[in-house]
Amino acid sequence: MKEAVVIGSGAGGAMCAKELQGRFQVTILEAGREFRPLKASLPLLGQLRKTRLLFDTGEIGWIFAAMKIRKAGSGMILVSGSGSGGTTTISTGNAIRLDRDLRELGIDLDEEFAELYDEIPIFAGHQEKWRPLTRQFFAICREMKLEPRTMPKMGDYAHCRNCGRCVLGCPHGIKWDSRQLLQQAQQNGARLLASHRALRIVHEKGRAHGVLARHGLKKKWFPADLVILAAGGLGTPLVLQDSGITCDAKLFVDPVLCVAAEMKDSFQNREMPMPFAVQKQGYIISPYFDHLSFFFNRDWLHPAGNIYSLMIKLADDNQGSIGRRRVEKTLSASDRKNLETAAAVCAEMFQRAGVDKSRLFFGTVNAGHPGGMLPLTAAQARSFHDPRLPENLFVADASLFPASLGNPPILTIMALAKRIARICRRGPG
Numbered sequence: 001m002k003e004a005v006v007i008g009s010g011a012g013g014a015m016c017a018k019e020l021q022g023r024f025q026v027t028i029l030e031a032g033r034e035f036r037p038l039k040a041s042l043p044l045l046g047q048l049r050k051t052r053l054l055f056d057t058g059e060i061g062w063i064f065a066a067m068k069i070r071k072a073g074s075g076m077i078l079v080s081g082s083g084s085g086g087t088t089t090i091s092t093g094n095a096i097r098l099d100r101d102l103r104e105l106g107i108d109l110d111e112e113f114a115e116l117y118d119e120i121p122i123f124a125g126h127q128e129k130w131r132p133l134t135r136q137f138f139a140i141c142r143e144m145k146l147e148p149r150t151m152p153k154m155g156d157y158a159h160c161r162n163c164g165r166c167v168l169g170c171p172h173g174i175k176w177d178s179r180q181l182l183q184q185a186q187q188n189g190a191r192l193l194a195s196h197r198a199l200r201i202v203h204e205k206g207r208a209h210g211v212l213a214r215h216g217l218k219k220k221w222f223p224a225d226l227v228i229l230a231a232g233g234l235g236t237p238l239v240l241q242d243s244g245i246t247c248d249a250k251l252f253v254d255p256v257l258c259v260a261a262e263m264k265d266s267f268q269n270r271e272m273p274m275p276f277a278v279q280k281q282g283y284i285i286s287p288y289f290d291h292l293s294f295f296f297n298r299d300w301l302h303p304a305g306n307i308y309s310l311m312i313k314l315a316d317d318n319q320g321s322i323g324r325r326r327v328e329k330t331l332s333a334s335d336r337k338n339l340e341t342a343a344a345v346c347a348e349m350f351q352r353a354g355v356d357k358s359r360l361f362f363g364t365v366n367a368g369h370p371g372g373m374l375p376l377t378a379a380q381a382r383s384f385h386d387p388r389l390p391e392n393l394f395v396a397d398a399s400l401f402p403a404s405l406g407n408p409p410i411l412t413i414m415a416l417a418k419r420i421a422r423i424c425r426r427g428p429g
């Protein structure tokens with residue numbers, strides 16, 4: 001059987017591995033370790049916060065290896081998952097179909113989405129689990145004619161225990177993540193190699209021959225008839241650059257800023273994050289307890305159970321780049337304008353909930369939906385293949401999005417990955 005090497009085991013990589021195994025003998029190279037949810041007690045970590053031993057977001061890796069933090073030159077924190085399941089393991093489980101930009105390029109993913117809705121349990125009937133303040137904010141959004149919508153969640157959310165730990169890995173096996181796809185691929189004979197970082201793809205005369213990877217101190221060679229690169233919006237451009245292929249400086253990241261207030265006994269820290277969202281042009285607003293800001297931002301002084309926070313997530317301009325040493329990503333003038341508008345909406349929501357503007361505080365700007373550096377064009381609507389790539393190398397992650405979604409991308413990435421796997425099963429390789 002022909003050999004396929006898949007780089008990365010997140011949304012895109014795991015889906016491709018599952019879909020390709022059988023037609024190819026698949027090996028998945030994953031830079032991180034096998035995923036484990038954070039075990040530590042959050043109240044105990046809250047105590048550590050008081051000792052001021054926690055002072056930099058980069059330290060999160062000491063206690064939770066699956067969460068990787070990078071800082072852009074501007075100071076923006078970039079969060080991603082590292083380990084089996086990629087960033088899906090630290091996601092909040094949101095499932096939204098967002099392929100309008102792709103459709104405008106002439107890409108119809110109806111079939112792929114239909115399959116996804118069959119394969120992945122998606123649940124939006126979780127309202128009865130919401131805490132009183134979340135219900136109040138939902139009502140306020142309605143009053144303000146913001147048309148809030150309950151967020152569909154991937155997994156067995158009917159049994160969600162509302163522990164609020166989704167971004168630290170669900171300890172109760174409720175939330176779906178791409179390890180389920182990896183398991184299916186492995187059951188069919190795929191090999192998953194954790195702690196194997198792809199260094200570069202070796203190619204010559206328009207064909208990839210295989211992948212050079214590092215495992216501990218050793219370098220290992222993986223010959224391949226087909227290579228799928230799905231190392232995420234930050235990882236994929238790096239592997240391409242190290243393989244002599246330049247990407248576009250069109251990085252988007254969906255920056256997040258939380259607007260918060262002290263609201264006694266709100267216990268949002270013990271509630272499913274992002275239970276609903278308001279969709280506006282250029283941003284969304286959704287209730288979200290920001291663990292990163294709680295642990296590392298000095299403005300988040302109050303006990304966790306007394307903080308209520310609204311997340312603003314921007315659809316940022318696609319301007320930015322990543323290199324081995326530095327990520328260049330700043331908010332553009334229009335990003336800042338959207339942020340100001342959204343912050344004013346949040347302030348009004350808090351005002352209606354009885355909190356004066358003067359009592360609000362902000363989180364640390366962070367971002368976790370990178371992509372855009374190898375965007376699909378209308379000319380690639382059938383092939384899904386950028387001419388810069390060797391003929392048997394495909395990218396299958398958010399790098400392909402022509403613009404930021406400003407919204408949860410997992411479902412759409414998996415639809416793309418399904419299509420790419422279909423193309424590969426049929427043709428090249």
Ligand SMILES: Cc1cc2nc3c(=O)[nH]c(=O)nc-3n(C[C@H](O)[C@H](O)[C@H](O)COP(=O)(O)OP(=O)(O)OC[C@H]3O[C@@H](n4cnc5c(N)ncnc54)[C@H](O)[C@@H]3O)c2cc1C
Pocket residue numbers: 007008009010011012013029030031032079080081082083084085086087088090091092093094095096167196197198199230231232233235236239367368369370396397398399407408409410411413
């Ligand atoms: C806190 C947080 C919450 C989120 N919540 C949601 C949500 O609710 N819904 C949603 O749709 N999206 C959510 N997202 C975003 C979503 O998780 C990611 O956009 C998505 O997982 C990206 O999929 P991917 O396959 O492109 O990459 P990833 O899932 O990031 O997987 C890439 C994998 O490649 C590995 N890798 C990187 N470089 C190499 C290399 N050189 N060699 C081998 N392996 C490599 C990485 O370790 C990683 O495991 C969230 C993101 C964050 C940070």
Ligand code: SF4
Pocket residue numbers: 093159160161162163164165166167169170171172173174175271272273
């Ligand atoms: S709130 Fe807790 S139980 Fe529910 S999905 Fe998230 S981590 Fe799992």
